[in-house]
Amino acid sequence: MAEQNNNNVKEPDINQLMxxxxxxxxxxxxxxDEEGNPQNKDPYKVTTVDVTHHAQEIKDNFDExxxxxxxxxxxxxxxxxxxxxSFSNLADLSGNIQIYVARDxxxxxxxxxxxxxxxxxxxxxxxxxxxTKTGEKSVHATSITLLAKCLQxxxxxxxxLKDTDVRYRQRxxxxxxxxxxxxxxxxxxxIISSIRRFLDNEGFLxxxxxxxxxxxxxxxxxxxFTHHNATDQELKLRISLELYLKRLIVGGMERVYxxxxxxxxxxxxxxxxxxxTLMELYQAYTDYNGxxxxxxxxxxxxxxxxxxxxxxxYGDVEIDFEKPFERISMVDAIKKYGxxxxxFNTVTTDEDAKALADKYHLEYEDYHKRGxxxxxxxxxxxxxxxxxxxxxxxxxxxxxxxxxxxxxLEGHVERFELFVYGRELANAYTELNDPIDxxxxxxxxxxxxxxxxxxxxxxxxxxxxxxxxxxxxxxxIGIGIDRLVMFLTNAQAISDVILFPTKKAKD
Numbered sequence: 432m433a434e435q436n437n438n439n440v441k442e443p444d445i446n447q448l449m450x451x452x453x454x455x456x457x458x459x460x461x462x463x464d465e466e467g468n469p470q471n472k473d474p475y476k477v478t479t480v481d482v483t484h485h486a487q488e489i490k491d492n493f494d495e496x497x498x499x500x501x502x503x504x505x506x507x508x509x510x511x512x513x514x515x516x517s518f519s520n521l522a523d524l525s526g527n528i529q530i531y532v533a534r535d536x537x538x539x540x541x542x543x544x545x546x547x548x549x550x551x552x553x554x555x556x557x558x559x560x561x562x563t564k565t566g567e568k569s570v571h572a573t574s575i576t577l578l579a580k581c582l583q584x585x586x587x588x589x590x591x592l593k594d595t596d597v598r599y600r601q602r603x604x605x606x607x608x609x610x611x612x613x614x615x616x617x618x619x620x621x622i623i624s625s626i627r628r629f630l631d632n633e634g635f636l637x638x639x640x641x642x643x644x645x646x647x648x649x650x651x652x653x654x655x656f657t658h659h660n661a662t663d664q665e666l667k668l669r670i671s672l673e674l675y676l677k678r679l680i681v682g683g684m685e686r687v688y689x690x691x692x693x694x695x696x697x698x699x700x701x702x703x704x705x706x707x708t709l710m711e712l713y714q715a716y717t718d719y720n721g722x723x724x725x726x727x728x729x730x731x732x733x734x735x736x737x738x739x740x741x742x743x744x745y746g747d748v749e750i751d752f753e754k755p756f757e758r759i760s761m762v763d764a765i766k767k768y769g770x771x772x773x774x775f776n777t778v779t780t781d782e783d784a785k786a787l788a789d790k791y792h793l794e795y796e797d798y799h800k801r802g803x804x805x806x807x808x809x810x811x812x813x814x815x816x817x818x819x820x821x822x823x824x825x826x827x828x829x830x831x832x833x834x835x836x837x838x839x840l841e842g843h844v845e846r847f848e849l850f851v852y853g854r855e856l857a858n859a860y861t862e863l864n865d866p867i868d869x870x871x872x873x874x875x876x877x878x879x880x881x882x883x884x885x886x887x888x889x890x891x892x893x894x895x896x897x898x899x900x901x902x903x904x905x906x907x908i909g910i911g912i913d914r915l916v917m918f919l920t921n922a923q924a925i926s927d928v929i930l931f932p933t934k935k936a937k938d
């Protein structure tokens with residue numbers, strides 16, 4: 432029964448195919464062959480392979496390598512046996528390449544074993560680079576070694592792995608059979624490396640801060656809780672990197688950044704995963720205007736370095752990271768995109784703001800204030816309309832407890848969020864460095880928590896103490912790495928750019 436018809440066979444037939452593979456492995460691991468002759472063919476006894484080249488490297492440097500001996504290693508993805516000679520396709524990290532195997536070149540016994548190899552088996556091949564009559568750049572094998580036996584059945588090669596649940600739960604299968612998926616994660620690694628190079632060249636120091644904390648501050652989100660047995664204390668998984676990084680600014684480390692996992696006890700959808708990767712940086716002696724310039728330059732640089740261009744397709748549109756990003760205040764954005772030109776510059780009290788929300792049938796909580804209502808209007812009417820990169824500036828103070836007040840705009844702070852395709856990509860502040868003001872903000876957050884708000888800023892007394900030692904004027908920014916990767920790889924779901932996304936456990 433041909434394995435390329437796996438998708439149409441019944442479960443018992445698949446079980447039989449897997450049984451056959453195990454029987455093949457058992458014969459290879461036997462100390463003697465079927466004729467009773469000693470053998471040493473157990474693939475798991477092979478420990479090293481002197482790989483000299485990868486598939487794409489051979490294709491890219493064919494003129495130089497033509498006729499030269501190379502050793503490659505990878506997974507057998509197809510095989511076409513034609514009597515005394517065969518063609519195979521071997522895939523490695525860089526791509527795939529054709530292998531020509533002739534009995535007279537590898538030997539009768541090796542060729543006999545090779546014909547029994549299954550799709551998915553891992554091989555090393557030594558041979559000479561050549562080009563077939565049809566122009567296919569290939570390797571003419573002189574020796575073949577089985578490195579590991581694939582005991583499972585790969586998805587049918589022409590259709591790949593379409594079941595997204597299997598792709599996310601068993602990413603290793605996805606990477607084996609879906610070349611596009613592998614390319615996304617190779618590109619993700621290059622994006623993170625490019626970010627690091629850019630920031631290192633700007634004089635930033637990469638640091639590491641705690642994941643387990645007594646207070647989960649730096650963002651408005653529900654944390655995960657855990658218990659540390661040795662100290663018998665309840666701890667939280669960090670929801671942000673902010674407060675420890677700003678402690679370092681207090682300590683005199685003028686430019687710091689961290690790329691790390693953060694954890695938020697929230698739902699799972701196409702844009703959210705409970706654990707995700709965040710990059711946060713803090714720079715002394717600048718403000719949110721400096722952060723706008725830096726973040727715009729950073730994203731443009733990474734796009735060009737990794738993708739070759741800063742103008743990229745995303746879904747049904749083209750995102751232009753090349754031209755200057757638009758800058759607009761949150762209130763002006765609501766006036767521009769909201770209903771009836773609503774202008775919150777003329778709405779000065781909490782009561783008037785709530786009356787406006789009632790008029791447009793927007794839900795809010797009793798403890799919400801004017802600034803909270805502004806944010807509700809923004810989320811309802813504006814976010815989805817911000818397709819091209821847009822900095823939304825000057826947020827209400829109620830939703831920005833760690834941000835310095837805007838001197839000439841009562842009730843607002845020097846904060847921006849960067850939106851692309853209706854999604855928040857970055858969040859930045861002119862950091863609040865007044866310890867008395869910060870204490871009052873924390874107390875206001877505690878009141879909201881007592882009133883029932885489950886997504887408030889934790890009261891971090893030690894952070895207030897740190898500010899009392901003096902923190903210079905500082906700008907800070909956080910960029911969601913997963914969402915940035917989504918935009919630079921045209922991925923529509925966050926699970927497509929996280930190797931092992933959170934999934935509900937199966938029974």
